[in-house]
Amino acid sequence: MEFLGILLPIFLIFGIGYIGQKTIGFDVRNLSTMALYLLSPVLVFRTFYGIELQWTHLYMFLYCMGLFLSLVLLTTLIGRAKGYNTPETCGMILASVFMNGGNYGVPLVLFVFGNEGLDYAVFLMVVQALLMSTMGVYYAAKGSPEGGGVRSALTAVRRVPVAYGVLVGLAFTWLGVPLSEPILQAVDLVANATIPIIMIVLGMQLAQISIRKLKLEKLSYSLSLKMLVSPAIALVITLLLPVEPMLKQIMILIAAMPTAANTTLLALQFQTDADFVSSATLISTSLSVITLPLLMFWLV
Numbered sequence: 001m002e003f004l005g006i007l008l009p010i011f012l013i014f015g016i017g018y019i020g021q022k023t024i025g026f027d028v029r030n031l032s033t034m035a036l037y038l039l040s041p042v043l044v045f046r047t048f049y050g051i052e053l054q055w056t057h058l059y060m061f062l063y064c065m066g067l068f069l070s071l072v073l074l075t076t077l078i079g080r081a082k083g084y085n086t087p088e089t090c091g092m093i094l095a096s097v098f099m100n101g102g103n104y105g106v107p108l109v110l111f112v113f114g115n116e117g118l119d120y121a122v123f124l125m126v127v128q129a130l131l132m133s134t135m136g137v138y139y140a141a142k143g144s145p146e147g148g149g150v151r152s153a154l155t156a157v158r159r160v161p162v163a164y165g166v167l168v169g170l171a172f173t174w175l176g177v178p179l180s181e182p183i184l185q186a187v188d189l190v191a192n193a194t195i196p197i198i199m200i201v202l203g204m205q206l207a208q209i210s211i212r213k214l215k216l217e218k219l220s221y222s223l224s225l226k227m228l229v230s231p232a233i234a235l236v237i238t239l240l241l242p243v244e245p246m247l248k249q250i251m252i253l254i255a256a257m258p259t260a261a262n263t264t265l266l267a268l269q270f271q272t273d274a275d276f277v278s279s280a281t282l283i284s285t286s287l288s289v290i291t292l293p294l295l296m297f298w299l300v
Contacts (some may be wrong), residue, residue, distance in 0.1 A: 006111045006296070007289060010104070013196060017203025028204045032262075035201050039194040040102075040129075041165030046191045047122040048169030049179070057123060059241045063234070063251055064127040068135070070233045071097040071225060078221055090143025091273025092218060094266060095280035096225040098136055099257035101128045103198035104285075108257075109250055110195065112296065120250050128260075129162045136266055143272035205261040206285060209278040222259075222280050227291050231256040249299045256295050258284035 021028065075096045079089030099105065102125045109121035172179070179187070234255035238248040259281040267277035 006108070007292060010107055010111065010199065011289070013107075013199040014203035014206065017200035017205075018207045019203075020200070021204040021207035026204060028201065028208060031201050031204065035103075035194070035198045037161045039190060039197060041161045041168075042187055042190040043194040044122060044126055044162050044165035045169040046187050047119055047126075048166050048173070049187075050173055051119075051169070053170075056243055056247065059243050060120070060123055060247070060251075061127055063237050063241060064124060064131065066237050067230065067233055067255055068097060068131055071230060072135075074225060074229065075222075078225075082218075082221075084218070087143040087271075087273050088218070088276075090139045091267060091276050092222055093139045094136065094263040094272065095259050095277045095284075096222045096230075098132055098260040098263050099128070099226070099230065099254065100202070100260045100285070101125045101254045101257055103195075103202040103261070104288075105254045105257045107195050107199055108292070109253065112253070113246060113250065117246060117250050120247055121254065124251070124254055126162055126166055132260065132262060133162075136263065140263075140266035140270040140272045144270035202261050205264065206282060209264060209282045215276055215279075218276065219280060219283065222276075223284055223287065226259055226280070226284055227256060227287060231295060252299060253292075253295065256288075256292060258288045261285075 020026065072093060075093045076089065078084075079092060084092065101121070106118070106121045106125055109117045113121075171177075231252050234252045238251050241248075243251075259277075261281055264274070264278045264281050266272070267274040
């Protein structure tokens with residue numbers, strides 16, 4: 001019950017966005033763009049301003065890459081074994097590989113581990129955002145009727161605002177650029193607003209998802225990879241990395257997050273099995289009410 005109490009406020013905030021979208025209706029794409037381009041970079045800047053890069057950050061990067069490559073390999077093998085075509089396989093990669101570490105994972109880590117774990121979660125979110133904006137775009141474009149995802153992926157890399165938040169934060173730190181108290185207060189105000197706003201936006205995104213012609217077999221593979229296999233792989237990786245126990249717990253918890261809502265936007269934009277990806281996003285987010293408390297009970 002304690003863990004359900006942790007998830008309850010998160011889903012209540014999701015619910016605000018969901019109800020608002022159903023009753024009033026907002027331009028979710030613009031709100032999502034605002035959160036991505038205006039708010040998230042400030043949160044990331046605050047995380048990296050004054051940071052001292054350590055071996056732990058390298059280990060977190062290696063963890064993200066290892067988890068990503070393992071899930072892509074497994075998903076591709078399943079696609080070939082089942083005879084899925086390119087759009088179906090790419091859609092399954094979008095649904096199975098990219099987790100909602102930003103507007104779900106970060107607030108959950110904050111609720112469970114406090115501010116001490118928040119910096120870890122934000123760093124992991126940054127790496128995952130880079131993967132989403134490069135390899136996520138690549139697979140979405142590869143599965144589209146037009147194909148040719150490499151150019152789209154390279155173009156997207158230059159437009160990732162989160163990356164610039166990292167670079168500016170590190171540059172200010174290494175150059176010793178001081179920030180006045182009013183500026184720091186402004187940064188804190190925007191950074192503190194980022195998490196609840198992106199949670200509300202996720203609720204709005206979920207309100208727009210519809211389930212059509214469920215592909216139950218394919219969906220079962222995707223959900224198994226996302227919610228069972230992914231945290232198991234994360235557990236193996238954490239056993240190989242010399243990081244503190246709390247970070248290991250956060251890594252495993254992040255790996256068990258449901259499908260990232262932005263994968264639905266990518267699938268719709270590139271017409272890459274969008275119905276399947278949106279179904280996986282909605283169902284995995286709903287199932288996380290059951291799977292995450294069980295995992296937290298075992299971890300914490």
